[in-house]
Amino acid sequence: MTVEVTDALAAQVREALRLVIDPELGDNIVDLGLVYYVSVGEGGVAHIVMTTTTRGCPATAYLKDGARDSAWSVPGIEFVEVGLTYEPPWTPEMMTPDARSRLGIADKGRW
Amino acid sequence: MIGVSLSRWTMSFFAAALIALLLALGLMAAGYGYPSAPVEAAPTLIVVHLVAIGWLSLLMCGALLQFVPVLVNRPLFSDSLAMPALLCLIGGFGALLLGFLWLDGQIEAVLPYFAVASLLLGLGFGLVVWNLAGTLMACRPLPLPARFVAVGLASVVLTAMLGMVFALVRGGIVDDPRLLDLAAQGIPLHAIAGLGGWLTFCAMGVSYRLFAMFMLAPELERRGTRAALHLGACALVIAVPGGIVAIWTGRSLDAVLIASAIAGLGALSLYGRDMLHLYRVRKRRAIELNTRMAVLAFASLGLAVLVAIVLAAFGVLQRHIAVVVFLAAFGWLSGLGLAKLYKIVPFMTWLECYGPVLGKKATPRVQDLVVEKRAEKWFLLYFISVWSGAGALLYGYPPAFRVAAAAMFVAVAGIGWQLLRARRLADVETGGRFPEGVRQPSLLHSFVQRT
Numbered sequence: 001m002t003v004e005v006t007d008a009l010a011a012q013v014r015e016a017l018r019l020v021i022d023p024e025l026g027d028n029i030v031d032l033g034l035v036y037y038v039s040v041g042e043g044g045v046a047h048i049v050m051t052t053t054t055r056g057c058p059a060t061a062y063l064k065d066g067a068r069d070s071a072w073s074v075p076g077i078e079f080v081e082v083g084l085t086y087e088p089p090w091t092p093e094m095m096t097p098d099a100r101s102r103l104g105i106a107d108k109g110r111w
Numbered sequence: 112m113i114g115v116s117l118s119r120w121t122m123s124f125f126a127a128a129l130i131a132l133l134l135a136l137g138l139m140a141a142g143y144g145y146p147s148a149p150v151e152a153a154p155t156l157i158v159v160h161l162v163a164i165g166w167l168s169l170l171m172c173g174a175l176l177q178f179v180p181v182l183v184n185r186p187l188f189s190d191s192l193a194m195p196a197l198l199c200l201i202g203g204f205g206a207l208l209l210g211f212l213w214l215d216g217q218i219e220a221v222l223p224y225f226a227v228a229s230l231l232l233g234l235g236f237g238l239v240v241w242n243l244a245g246t247l248m249a250c251r252p253l254p255l256p257a258r259f260v261a262v263g264l265a266s267v268v269l270t271a272m273l274g275m276v277f278a279l280v281r282g283g284i285v286d287d288p289r290l291l292d293l294a295a296q297g298i299p300l301h302a303i304a305g306l307g308g309w310l311t312f313c314a315m316g317v318s319y320r321l322f323a324m325f326m327l328a329p330e331l332e333r334r335g336t337r338a339a340l341h342l343g344a345c346a347l348v349i350a351v352p353g354g355i356v357a358i359w360t361g362r363s364l365d366a367v368l369i370a371s372a373i374a375g376l377g378a379l380s381l382y383g384r385d386m387l388h389l390y391r392v393r394k395r396r397a398i399e400l401n402t403r404m405a406v407l408a409f410a411s412l413g414l415a416v417l418v419a420i421v422l423a424a425f426g427v428l429q430r431h432i433a434v435v436v437f438l439a440a441f442g443w444l445s446g447l448g449l450a451k452l453y454k455i456v457p458f459m460t461w462l463e464c465y466g467p468v469l470g471k472k473a474t475p476r477v478q479d480l481v482v483e484k485r486a487e488k489w490f491l492l493y494f495i496s497v498w499s500g501a502g503a504l505l506y507g508y509p510p511a512f513r514v515a516a517a518a519m520f521v522a523v524a525g526i527g528w529q530l531l532r533a534r535r536l537a538d539v540e541t542g543g544r545f546p547e548g549v550r551q552p553s554l555l556h557s558f559v560q561r562t
Binding site: 003015019022023026054055056057058059062063066067068070071073092103104105106 | 185236393395461466
């Protein structure tokens with residue numbers, strides 16, 4: 001696989017991850033800034049590093065499995081590895097401006 | 112499944128709790144118990160325990176089984192203890208009510224009701240505490256919100272032990288003079304340990320975490336929060352063990368209760384300041400109905416404290432203590448409980464139904480399971496009725512109190528109906544309600560599907 005192909009696949013995986021929503025905030029995990037890293041390596045192996053809005057979120061396993069399943073739906077992806085991290089912890093500043101606006105999140109002030 | 116903390120029987124706890132609340136409000140509206148009967152009369156005891164054990168304690172147990180794992184980021188110690196605990200609590204609670212009816216001369220003593228109640232309630236609360244304490248013990252040092260819950264669990268043990276003593280004395284099963292003294296004078300200690308320790312401390316602990324989560328505010332671990340914990344714990348130690356010592360040594364209980372009240376007031380002030388801080392620094396400007404209604408519950412707590420201070424200043428607190436207890440039980444604890452149910456039931460239902468198909472199908476949001484505009488009027492009716500009922504109690508006008516209780520009944524029935532609709536996914540748009548792999552959830556049991 002060339003770099004161009006893996007980059008294109010990574011972009012498709014990122015797009016597919018928009019199907020996964022955070023149930024509490026009701027927006028997709030990409031725009032919420034919960035997906036920290038997406039890459040696709042040799043053999044169509046996707047690596048995703050993600051977080052949740054808070055530690056101990058009861059939806060954690062569903063979000064992780066949902067990310068795996070949506071990435072796997074991309075043609076050319078043969079295997080998906082999803083890692084969960086809380087470093088750095090998620091803050092609302094990580095959301096896209098559009099998502100912040102949709103959810104009525106204040107722009108002012110630091111976390 | 113690793114990371115999933117969906118408590119299987121929490122919905123059963125909630126259903127039993129709501130039925131007990133409706134029953135209590137129905138009795139109050141019918142003029143059963145205080146203020147139509149004396150405070151110490153059996154009908155009043157039935158209504159009080161319907162609210163304290165049937166409604167608030169079952170609600171709190173169900174909520175803690177779901178949220179203690181969230182507080183400490185670990186799975187529950189045991190998934191299999193919740194159902195036996197619920198059965199013991201319902202059985203013991205039923206026996207307690209029968210015991211009060213027997214005391215009132217309404218029924219014959221077919222069974223030693225109070226002994227059965229002591230055994231089953233002790234076992235039921237014991238199983239809940241064992242399960243939750245086991246979960247907490249596995250992750251020391253505890254985060255601050257979980258420490259509040261730990262104090263709450265210690266308090267429910269004390270509350271249950273005092274309750275068992277009272278039940279055994281009233282049932283004529285024990286006649287030790289010290290226990291008789293405790294049963295005669297220890298009612299305020301039982302109420303403080305239950306309402307102040309068990310229910311308020313657990314509500315404080317859970318609200319520190321949930322409010323930060325729901326309003327997108329930074330979690331608090333500041334000096335004032337720790338001071339609230341320590342002052343509150345001091346208030347409980349002074350009131351309960353201190354009060355027992357005072358009773359057994361023949362000293363004044365009033366001095367102990369005043370010292371405890373001062374410490375408790377300090378703790379509640381710091382807690383109120385923290386909640387106000389979370390509200391002010393929240394990132395989510397448009398907050399959901401459950402949080403808006405929780406603000407009214409906090410206002411009720413503030414009102415209860417204010418009324419207590421004013422009554423104490425005029426030297427009539429003891430005469431009107433029912434007003435303060437009513438505001439604390441129905442405005443603060445029940446108001447907060449109903450508000451949070453409006454979040455927890457849809458959230459757990461969403462997890463159960465749509466969690467397993469996340470990433471495979473488009474899913475609705477948790478907010479799509481409810482229609483806030485429809486529920487809002489019932490919540491407003493509830494809080495207005497509670498405040499009116501408190502006024503009727505204060506001015507000694509029982510007919511107005513009964514009208515307020517009837518309005519509370521209607522409001523709770525309205526909220527309960529909205530919860531039922533959320534559980535049945537009735538408000539989710541038809542097209543997205545049942546994507547492939549999603550089925551109607553059971554009303555009383557949460558089914559954890561493997562993905």
